[in-house]
Amino acid sequence: MTAVLPTRAPTQRPTGGKLIDQFEYGLDAPICLTWELTYACNLACAHCLSSSGRRDPRELSTAEAEAVIDELQRMQVFYVNVGGGEPTVRPDFWHLLDYAIGHDVGVKFSTNGVKLNKARAAQLARTDYVDVQISLDGATAAVNDRVRGVGSYATAITALENLAEAGMKDFKVSVVVTRENAGQLDAFKALTDSFGAQLRITRLRPSGRGADVWDELHPTMAQQKDLYQWLLANGDGVLTGDSFFHLSAFGEALPGLNLCGAGRVVCLIDPVGDVYACPFAIHENFLAGNVRSPGGFQTVWQQSELFADLRNPQTGGACTKCQHFDSCRGGCMAAKFFTGLPLDGPDPECVQGYGESALAARDLELVTPKSHIDHSHKGPVRGQPTLLGMPAIPPAKICDESPLAGLDLR
Amino acid sequence: MTGPDTGPVTIPADELPFDPSLPWQKSPSVALRPEPFGALVYHFGNRKLSFLKSQPLVAVVKALGEHPDVPSTLRACDVPEAQHPAYVTALATLSRSQMITRRDPS
Numbered sequence A: 001m002t003a004v005l006p007t008r009a010p011t012q013r014p015t016g017g018k019l020i021d022q023f024e025y026g027l028d029a030p031i032c033l034t035w036e037l038t039y040a041c042n043l044a045c046a047h048c049l050s051s052s053g054r055r056d057p058r059e060l061s062t063a064e065a066e067a068v069i070d071e072l073q074r075m076q077v078f079y080v081n082v083g084g085g086e087p088t089v090r091p092d093f094w095h096l097l098d099y100a101i102g103h104d105v106g107v108k109f110s111t112n113g114v115k116l117n118k119a120r121a122a123q124l125a126r127t128d129y130v131d132v133q134i135s136l137d138g139a140t141a142a143v144n145d146r147v148r149g150v151g152s153y154a155t156a157i158t159a160l161e162n163l164a165e166a167g168m169k170d171f172k173v174s175v176v177v178t179r180e181n182a183g184q185l186d187a188f189k190a191l192t193d194s195f196g197a198q199l200r201i202t203r204l205r206p207s208g209r210g211a212d213v214w215d216e217l218h219p220t221m222a223q224q225k226d227l228y229q230w231l232l233a234n235g236d237g238v239l240t241g242d243s244f245f246h247l248s249a250f251g252e253a254l255p256g257l258n259l260c261g262a263g264r265v266v267c268l269i270d271p272v273g274d275v276y277a278c279p280f281a282i283h284e285n286f287l288a289g290n291v292r293s294p295g296g297f298q299t300v301w302q303q304s305e306l307f308a309d310l311r312n313p314q315t316g317g318a319c320t321k322c323q324h325f326d327s328c329r330g331g332c333m334a335a336k337f338f339t340g341l342p343l344d345g346p347d348p349e350c351v352q353g354y355g356e357s358a359l360a361a362r363d364l365e366l367v368t369p370k371s372h373i374d375h376s377h378k379g380p381v382r383g384q385p386t387l388l389g390m391p392a393i394p395p396a397k398i399c400d401e402s403p404l405a406g407l408d409l410r
Numbered sequence B: 001m002t003g004p005d006t007g008p009v010t011i012p013a014d015e016l017p018f019d020p021s022l023p024w025q026k027s028p029s030v031a032l033r034p035e036p037f038g039a040l041v042y043h044f045g046n047r048k049l050s051f052l053k054s055q056p057l058v059a060v061v062k063a064l065g066e067h068p069d070v071p072s073t074l075r076a077c078d079v080p081e082a083q084h085p086a087y088v089t090a091l092a093t094l095s096r097s098q099m100i101t102r103r104d105p106s
Helices: A019-023 A062-074 A093-102 A118-126 A141-148 A152-165 A182-194 A210-217 A221-237 A245-250 A296-303 A305-310 A333-338 A354-360 B055-066 B070-076 B081-096
Strands: A033-038 A079-084 A106-111 A130-135 A172-177 A198-203 A274-276 A287-290 B024-026 B030-035 B038-043 B049-052 B100-102
Touching (some): A062 A296, A287 A296, B055 B070, B055 B081
Antiparallel strands (some): A274 A287
């Protein structure tokens, strides 16, 4: 691992004081962590944070995944956010779900809904200690399918119907806020309410394939302002994964943890067992270790040099001199990194406008960091997102284009 | 980053005011995870997560079940008299999220 972090002088953990100040120095185990079970996915979302698509042959086996769960139980990590890829396409997904629950590790999993038929929905409704999040990035099929792929809205709605019909409680609709759906927040809320579900909205990051579409999809400053107002008005009834803390610099702090928790209170275990500082930082610079190494996950969490480095408050850099630093604490590390901004400078979406000027001031020659981990589908995918234009797939036979193509009717 | 959903704890409408003169205990559904500054508190039933911000408070929560009421617990844990009101306030908060529960007098 190369050092990418601005040097932070190691300081002593304070006694007493605010919880957030304690969190900056890290915890003995994560509060919760994200665990991506597979890079395989039936979809090819334009903004996928993990560049998922194809399964990696090195993915953890069932026995290795069970060993990770045993370790999380020992460390008293009480719940994990399971994702992918599409976690439910792993044949042992339902087994691992039961195994985790049976070992005091609650599971909240994110899915596009592809496997949530009536039988699975009924199974989930009978299971305590499991939470389901259905991803939906548009309140209408037109908006959703442009980024998630044609047919993905219908799949998600069917899954939501099945869950509601099965009597599942407290399931979530999980939305990544983009320039195209930022105006649909009330519509998302109404849609979610109609299923008796709960709305969860999170921030778009320039991570994975998200880097390719971030310029086009990240909310405008005006939309950020509206989002902030909407969160202040609706925040209590809406989950955010505490992902919009950069908006707190507009004024009043948003509910939840207004701090980057990467390597401090959260982290990511990827499908091959690599441990990264956060789900939005799948890049070798944020790789802390692997759960397969001696000592397993606990040793990575407690002894990695990278995490030790992250567990210090930021003391230098332009942001620390800003009057809003206490509100936003400099924003999202991954968002800065993948847009080529310095990690001790402003977030690219800094609501005070320092991000825009920092982006404008980037060297024209600058190549933004790109992860070498890419499991994107190589061939065409059914219902590919149309955001980036229609896929250029040459017709296999001339009549695939049109039944009359090439026919000389004269 | 994806953070924990550490939203505000909801208070059931039928909640009684906290009475320190009654016997209390750490809820049987609650686990305490030691942390450098105190402990993480997790309730397996309502899945609420909270934190105890000091080691003395952790000791008090653990000891509640062994004493007839809150004041005697605080004295047994050597909490200075002047700090008792602050501890009662903290325990009242924990009772609202069911992290500590009333115990039948034995």
